Amino acid sequence: MKTRHVLLLVFLMMIFAACSNDTEQADNEVDKSSLIPALSEYSDEEIEDIDRGQELVTHTNDMLPENVGNNLSCASCHAGAGRGDSLNLIGVTEKFPQYSEREGKDVTLEDRINGCFLRSMDGKEIDPEGETMEAFISYFEYLSKNIESGDQYDFMTVDERADNIPAPNVEQGANEFSRYNCMSCHGRAGTESAYTGPDLWGPGSFNDGAGMARFSNMQYFIKHYMPKGQEGTLSEQEASNIAAYILMQDRPEFEGVNRFPNGNKPDDYLNEETKEALRNNYLDWTDFERVQDE
Ligand code: HEC
Ligand code: HEC
Known part of the structure; x- marks a missing residue:
């Protein structure tokens, strides 16, 4: 090959490399499994x-x-x-x-x-x-192992909750929960079952101090990751209704205190206190910061 051709080839390869790098940086669409090292190392x-x-x-x-x-x-x-x-x-x-x-x-x-x-x-x-x-x-x-401090990828858990969540309707949530067959995997929560999905409420589920007991976290999780196999098919409103329905059920109480000593305590933990207030209408869903007024 003539030097001129070699130079041209190198030049083209550089452009190609630069472009593919750019697209990767732009939307960070990497196959996350490719970032996990081989066990042979x-x-x-x-x-x-x-x-x-x-x-x-x-x-x-x-x-x-x-x-x-x-x-x-x-x-x-x-x-x-x-x-x-x-x-x-x-x-x-x-x-x-x-x-x-x-x-x-x-x-x-x-x-x-x-x-x-x-x-x-x-x-x-x-x-x-x-x-x-x-x-x-x-x-x-x-x-x-292959991630460096400060790297940002789309798949990373950052702030898994939405702002401006439409105010839920708990009764609608109950209907949608059965309409979308959540029970086909989640079984009857609180009872022993051989179903593949975890308990959503009852003694077998997370307690009311958990991150998932925050309405905004639950709504986001359902909107983006459920029903498993058909993720992303629910509307924001449906995910909101179902999240409220699930979190209004009984679950274990956290015995410690979520302290937030410097303030900024999120207002949307659905613990006994907030559930009671919601049931008796002295708290409104739209009182929560991340829930939108009509
Ligand atoms: C095909 C089976 C399947 C269906 C249908 C399904 N899930 Fe799940 N769900 C799972 C599995 C498995 C997990 C565990 C996490 C994972 O592997 O994605 C899970 C995890 C969850 C969690 C977090 C864990 C917990 O205990 O709180 C929630 C909340 C949830 N699902 C809600 C729902 C809702 C609401 C529906 C219906 C709209 C639904 N799921 C439909 C299988 C399913
Ligand atoms: C009921 C659901 C649930 C279960 C079960 C759960 N987690 Fe989490 N975890 C969360 C949520 C939601 C977050 C996001 C942070 C938040 O807002 O609380 C989180 C965050 C984390 C983080 C921080 C992630 C980050 O990127 O900053 C770690 C580490 C973690 N969990 C480890 C664990 C381990 C280990 C277990 C089992 C012993 C576990 N989790 C069980 C829901 C769960």
């Missing part, structure tokens, strides 16, 4: 820890009955053990330590995981220095 001992971490995320209630008070696993919300679409955990180790409004101070990833044990799992903290915690962290480090 790890030693047998490391692989054992990573596998145990993944098992723990997937079968939390079976493996840690002392620490889990309900029927959930981390994967009940963090789909695909943190590799899926909902509440993805790839890159999570790069986000901690992080300031937490709820605690009023910087928290470590270990603190954050234990926050989920107390609320989402309605259970007890695990030893922050024990082997179980080590396995969780090894797994999350493995998922995050």
Whole structure:
């Protein structure tokens, strides 16, 4: 090949590389599984820890009955053990330590995981220095290996709630819940069942101090990730109605206090107090900051 041709070829390759880079940066449409490293890069001992971490995320209630008070696993919300679409955990180790409004101070990833044990799992903290915690962290480090602090991808969990949620109608929500066959997977909540979806309320579900007990989080989750297999088919209004219907049901009470010592406490936790107020009409759904007036 003549030098001229080689130069032209190099030039074209540079343009091509620049363009493909641009589109990637523009919409960040990466295949998230391609960011997860090959296990062959790890030693047998490391692989054992990573596998145990993944098992723990997937079968939390079976493996840690002392620490889990309900029927959930981390994967009940963090789909695909943190590799899926909902509440993805790839890159999570790069986000901690992080300031937490709820605690009023910087928290470590270990603190954050234990926050989920107390609320989402309605259970007890695990030893922050024990082997179980080590396995969780090894797994999350493995998922995050190719992510650098500050990287932003669309699949990352940032602020999984909407502003301007249309005010819900709980009775409509009850109808839509059966119309969209949520029960075909979620079974009858609170009863023992062989269905594939986790308990949405009752003693087997998360407690009212959990992130998911916030109306805005629940609405967003349903709008974007349910019904599984037909995600995105519900309207904002339908997701709002169904979220309200689910969160108005009984669930375990969080025994600690969601302190928010420096203020900024979200107003949309549906705990006993707010549910009572809503039932008796001295609180209106539109009183919540993220819910829109007609
Ligand atoms: C009932 C649903 C639910 C369950 C079960 C659950 N989580 Fe979460 N998790 C959430 C929600 C919602 C958030 C988003 C933060 C928020 O607003 O509370 C979150 C956030 C997180 C974060 C921070 C993510 C980030 O990008 O900042 C970590 C880490 C985490 N969860 C780990 C776990 C672990 C480990 C378990 C199991 C022991 C678990 N979660 C169980 C709902 C859940
Ligand atoms: C095809 C089965 C299936 C259908 C239908 C389905 N879900 Fe789910 N749902 C799941 C699975 C499985 C999970 C666990 C997370 C994951 O893997 O995506 C889940 C998780 C959830 C969660 C978070 C976990 C929890 O316990 O709160 C909510 C809320 C939820 N679904 C609501 C709904 C609603 C509302 C509908 C109907 C509009 C619905 N789902 C329809 C399978 C299903």
